[in-house]
Amino acid sequence: MIDISIIIPTFNRAQFLGAAIDSALAQGDGIEVIVVDDGSTDDTPALLASYGDRIRVVRQSNAGPSAARNRGAEQARGDYLFFLDSDDLIEPGAVHRLLAAAQAMESGQAPIGRASIMDEAGMSSTGVAYGYPHLQPGHQLSLADLLTGVMPLCLPLLQREQFLAAGGLDPELRLGEDHELAIRLHHAGLRFVATDVPVIRVRVHGEPRLSGEGDHAFARQLLQVWRRIAGLVRDFPDFDRRAREALARVIWVAGRDAARAKDREAADAMFDIAREFDPGVERISPWPLRLASRMLGPFRAERCVDAVKRLRLV
Structure with a gap:
């Protein structure tokens, strides 16, 4: 029985992807790992092939991370979705702790975990805070709370039906698409609830980023x-x-x-x-x-x- 589908969109991140997949597979029973290869031209296909049937691989022409995540959600067999970027790591046991939190919550609520930062080598680091680390466990985010920060898609555990009913991510947005989705989910009646579960380690590395001088x-x-x-x-x-x-x-x-x-x-x-x-x-x-x-x-x-x-x- 599959409870949670962990969806990993990737594009030319072979140097980090294996560690991300390993952290997902280590979550234990009741999960499936779906990697959506968004048209990679590096060693990604060979790396994915080395995992055999331990993961499911979906390949598509490059269409961007939103389209890749949507494709993974459409293919998912789990009742819940967890999204992992291909250069990040899931903390041990994180998705099952989120699942337990979700099952203890009222209908229409979704748990969000906490993130930490690591450097390119995977060592703990400091940096921009992700999500809402200042909120106490059990706090239900109001619209004002939601608007004070940005809701990364790597923090909540979402019901697949909720994600699909909201229309998924907007492929036209290449920045802030996860936060825009969170706003739509809030308007549809979903309420995010803070937990103290550490769920993700976000890797800060030297690859080109969206922002920059003169960009x-x-x-x-x-x-x-x-x-x-x-x-x-x-x-x-x-x-x-x-x-x-x-x-x-x-x-x-x-x-x-x-x-x-x-x-x-x-x-x-x-x-x-x-x-x-x-x-x-x-x-x-x-x-x-x-x-x-x-x-x-x-x-x-x-x-x-x-x-x-x-x-x-x-």
């Missing part, structure tokens, strides 16, 4: 996802003042990211959206930046701050 594609992807989420939540019954302020803050920070990527159009658009939801959102910035923003506008202020930082490093 306009990154800025446009930020704008696309936050426009989408802003459009979704406007009419939600629980889009109250706290939720509006939370959304304004994260979009304002995204605008700053776009400014650092030197994309004025995307940055200004996100600054405008943030001010629409909370006219006083600039208060979250340090006072020198707030002052510069009033004098120069937020985009030029961010560019000036960046230039000053660079001069200090020279």
